[in-house]
Amino acid sequence: MNVNLAERAHNHNWKLDPIVRSLLDTDFYKLLMLQFIWKNFPRVHVTSETTNRTTSVRLAEQISAEVLIEQMEHVRQLRFRKSELIWLAGNTFYGTRTIFEPAFLDWLEKDFRLSDYEVLEHDGQLVLRFSGLWTEVTMWEIYGLALLSEMKTRAALSKLSELELDILYARAKTRLWDKIEKLRKVPGISISEFGTRRRHSFLWQEYVVLAMRAGIGESLSGTSNTYLAYKHDMEAMGTNAHELPMALAAISNSDEELHQSQYRVLELWQQSYGGELLILLPDTFGTTQFLQGAPDWVADWTGQRCDSKDPFVAGDEYIAWLMSRGRDARRKRLIASDGLDVDEIIALQTYFKDRIRFSAGWGTLLTNDFRGCHPRGEHDFEPISLVCKLISVEGRPAVKLSDNAHKATGPVDEVERYRRIFGTMAIEGAEVVV
Known part of the structure; x- marks a missing residue:
């Protein structure tokens, strides 16, 4: 891809370079989850909210709330293009052409909308809060995070001269090349690009994906970014996320129903996708208790994604369980x-x-690794840990326990109640960097 990143960074043109260019510019799993929600929970109301876990970086002092709102309004005005819907309808995902139902695609074209939002300032942070029907809220997650991440990048880029921008991107490209060179020496390795939510910028993510494809070939199995998959004829990767079990848990009416909700969501997922896309994400309320209490049919699922436990430990645990x-x-x-x-x-x-x-699934440290690349040795381009999580479902608090206590979310008393019900101890895992 022949793009002068330094020149584009120095001369951002609103119409040429909006941060979010298409409603497909999101993780593929969000579309799969949206169809699941549309089918099973079309009238459920939720609230979600962004959090910057890297509290030392005060986003409100770097990002203009006014410009952020302008970008968010641009996203709200986007609509799915005919060509994008035809691609979703006709493309093969995970070996099947029946992933997206015609009625769902018709709804995307005619009735899909994004919810209202608030931009709040708290303790030096900008917080995005989204409230409304779950079908209107869920897609904001990736758009909102990508907006915050790239606006932080643009603020830092604006402080550099054209020569300094050249140096910045030359160093980042060298670092990317060094990583590609290491991977080329490993036969049989399989990597998916997962870096949309905390990317340096859309242009850099696209550059990285194409460089990876050129550098490691078929070892790059695909990208989670649906727009890049659509644009560059690549595999779209992803299945589901913690949002689903968090929501089903929140609307449970008894302790037993709460405990079983982590398996109920799998039953509904199987029914919704005809036995396809069966990748477990067992750490929402703790992996060990999930596996110990899982019905036998869960072991027939295709695999497991580990997202908060040491992957060496999580892999050994999964293999032993199987x-x-x-x-x-x-x-x-x-x-x-x-x-x-x-x-x-x-x-x-x-x-x-x-x-x-x-x-x-290689994310932030693929699409936003500018550590040590600043020409003056400053830290403006260090990646930060931005997340967007459910905070309530039908007015009830939403909770995530995780395998790493640093990643737990929800009111303290609810977190403790969930720990008692799921039998999960708070484990101090690795510090969350990204």
């Missing part, structure tokens, strides 16, 4: 996706070789 259920782990998939970088990806590939089919 063996205890009489399943062959070598036929299953293990996807690691939590703050990965190249050396850990290679180490995981080596560790799990011939034991399970390992793949890496």
Whole structure:
């Protein structure tokens, strides 16, 4: 891709370079989840909210709320294009052409809208809050995070001269090349690009994806960014996220129903997708308790994504669980996706070789690794940990426990109640960097 990143960064043109260019500019799993919600929970109301876990970076002092609102209004005015809907209808995803129902695509074209929002300032942070029907709120997650992340980038870029911009991107490209060179030496490695939500910018994400495809070929299995998959004829990757079990848990009416909600969401997912897209995400309320209490049919799912536990430990635990259920782990998939970088990806590939089919969902440290690239040695381009989580469902608080207590969300008393019901201890995992 022949793009002068430094020149584009220096001369951002609103119409040429809006941060979000298409409603497809989101993780593929959001579209799959949207169809699931549309089918099963069309009248449920929720509220979600962004959080900057890197509290030392005070976004409200770097980002103009007025310009942020302008960008958000641009996103609200976007509509799915005919060509995009035809692609969703006719493309093969995970080996099948029946992923998206005609009635859902018709609804996307005619009736889909994004909810109202608030831009709040608290403790030096800008907080985005979204409230409305779940079908109107869920898609804001990736758009909102990408807006905040790139606006932070643009604020930092505006302080650099054209020469400094050249140096910045030259250093970042060199770092990317060094990572690609390492990966080229590892046979059989499988990587999906997962970096939309905290990317440096859309243009840089696109550059990275195309560089990875050119550099490691088929070892890049695809991208989670649906627009880039559509634009560049790539595989769109992803299934679901913590939002679904969090919501079903919040609307449970008893302790038993709450505990079983983590399996009920899997039943509904299976029914909604005809036995396809069966990747477990068991850490919403703790992986160990999830596996211990899981019905036997859960072991028939295709694989597991580990997102908050040490992936070496999580992989061993999953393999042992599969063996205890009489399943062959070598036929299953293990996807690691939590703050990965190249050396850990290679180490995981080596560790799990011939034991399970390992793949890496590589996010922020692929699409936003500008650490040490600033020409004056400053830290303006360091990636930060931005998240957007449900905070309530039908007026009830939403909770995530996670395998890492640093990632737990929800009111303190509700978190403790959930820990009692799920039997999950608070485990101080690794510090959350991204």
